[in-house]
Every structure is written in C-alpha cells, then in structure tokens.
Amino acid sequence: MQLKSCLLLHIDGSTAFAENNGRQMLTYGRVVPFPELFARIDAVDAAAVKDIAGKFILNQDVAIAAMGPVQGLPERSWFQSQVRDEQN
Numbered sequence: 379m380q381l382k383s384c385l386l387l388h389i390d391g392s393t394a395f396a397e398n399n400g401r402q403m404l405t406y407g408r409v410v411p412f413p414e415l416f417a418r419i420d421a422v423d424a425a426a427v428k429d430i431a432g433k434f435i436l437n438q439d440v441a442i443a444a445m446g447p448v449q450g451l452p453e454r455s456w457f458q459s460q461v462r463d464e465q466n
Contacts, residue, residue: 381419382419386412
C-alpha cells in the first residue's frame with residue numbers, strides 16, 4: 379500500500395506526471411495505467427522475491443567494503459563460505 383501511495387503522490391504536478399510517463403515509455407514502451415501497475419505490484423509475493431534474490435543477489439560473488447582497522451577482518455573466502463552455508 380505504501381508503494382502504491384508513493385506512486386500516486388509522486389505525480390502531483392505536470393513535470394512529475396511527464397517524468398512518470400516518459401519513464402514508463404522507456405521501460406514498457408507504453409504508459410501503464412495505474413490499475414494495471416497496482417495489479418502487478420499485488421502479484422509480487424515472497425516466493426517471487428526469493429526467486430529473484432537467488433538469481434541476482436545470492437548467486438553472486440561477495441563484495442566487501444571496510445573502513446578503519448581491518449587487520450581482524452576475515453578473508454573474502456570466509457564471507458563467501460557463509461553465504462553458501464546459508465543457501466544450503
């Protein structure tokens with residue numbers, strides 16, 4: 379509901395309305411009516427999110443960023459093994 383509300387509140391002026399329509403034209407090749415867009419949002423469930431996460435997040439190499447004293451930071455391979463253990 380929050381996403382749907384934000385989408386509706388975002389088009390509060392002619393510039394925002396034009397930007398929304400332009401973005402949809404670039405993405406979908408047409409302007410998607412709000413009822414259709416909301417139906418697509420409603421169709422997303424936990425299984426769909428898990429499936430996409432598995433394809434684009436979980437099955438990717440681990441990236442690590444650290445700041446400060448990093449002497450005790452485990453090697454990259456340790457982080458990768460933790461991700462593999464969670465997947466199994």
